[in-house]
Amino acid sequence: MIEVDNIHKSFGESHILKGVSTCFDKGKTNLIIGQSGSGKTVFLKCLLGLFSPEQGSISYNGQIYADLTRDQQRMLRQEMGMVFQGSALFDSMTVAGNVMFPLEMFTKQARSEMEDRVNMVLQRVNLHDAHKKYPSEISGGMQKRVAIARAIVMNPKYLFCDEPNSGLDPKTAIVIDNLIQEITKEYDITTVINTHDMNSVMEIGEKIVFLKNGYKEWEGTKNEIFKTDNEAVTNFVYSSELFKKVRQMYLEERN
Template structure:
């Protein structure tokens, strides 16, 4: 569990995050949504320590990240997995070597153990036979699955995903969503996903935080969205005509 308390972040006179308090639950897919420029990415960067809050606290299972010294923060970061928007694989390394990279850097395993762990992670994302390939030989969806395998190699307690479905077709996006959802439950990970993908929101949104102009405007689950009376949320979620029709159909059915 990650708890955020009264988090604020300013750049000069511009206040980007405004007194955000929320909880990201363990064993759930926690989604952060909001318009471009709303502060979603800044929030995630504050959570992982890439930016330092102007004020407020971030607690990892009761451990205050803001109060830690440099060594303690480095140790905590070893409990984090990261999936970047572009997959961020090393082109000169094989798939297996990419997955082994965090193990080579941070684990105490011997070479044989590291290879076996990497193969296990690749098998978990259904890429058992791709270890000898290079990233350039893979599709975009397969590259994202390699990135997931690398992110879980060190058995993280916390998994951060930045637009994991960016650039993927709807079918492949669904595969990635289901994979992240199942891994989250299987290993009881606190998974935080920064996304614009409304299919992800409605499909795997077990805890959704809607950021609007730097503050937390709404929090709930996907089932609550259809009937929400929050106008800013509905304007954002139901921007497309198709989603508006879906929502109206649900409301009319309940009436």
């Protein structure tokens, strides 16, 4: 579990996060949504320990990050997996090399142990024959699955995803959403996803935090979004005619 208590973050005179408090439960897909400039990227970087809030605290399974020593913070960060928006694969490395990279950097495992672990996670993301291929030789969806495999190769307690469906077609995006949710359940990870994809919200939004102008405007589940009267949320989520129709159908069924 990650607990966020009244965090504030500024850059110069720009006050980005303004007293955000929430919690993200283990074994659930937790989503952060909001318009550009709402503070969600800065919020994610605070959760990763890349930015330090000027006020408030972030704790991981009861450990307040700011109270840890540097060595303890480093150990905690090794328990975090990250899926970057553009996958961020090394072009000069094969698929297997990309996935093995964290093991080579942060463990002292024997080569055979690392290879076994790489094989296992690549099989888990349904990449059985891509080990020797380079990123340029595989599709965008396959690259995203490689990024997920690399993120989980260290068996993390926390998984962070920044716009994991960016650049993917709708069908592939659903595959990636389902894969992330399955891995979250299987590994019992605390997963936090920064997204603007409303399909992801409706498919896997077990906990949703909506940020607006640096404030936590609303939080709830994908089902509760249909029922909320919060105008800022409905304007954002139901900006398309499709989602307006979906919500109207849901409300009619409830009545």
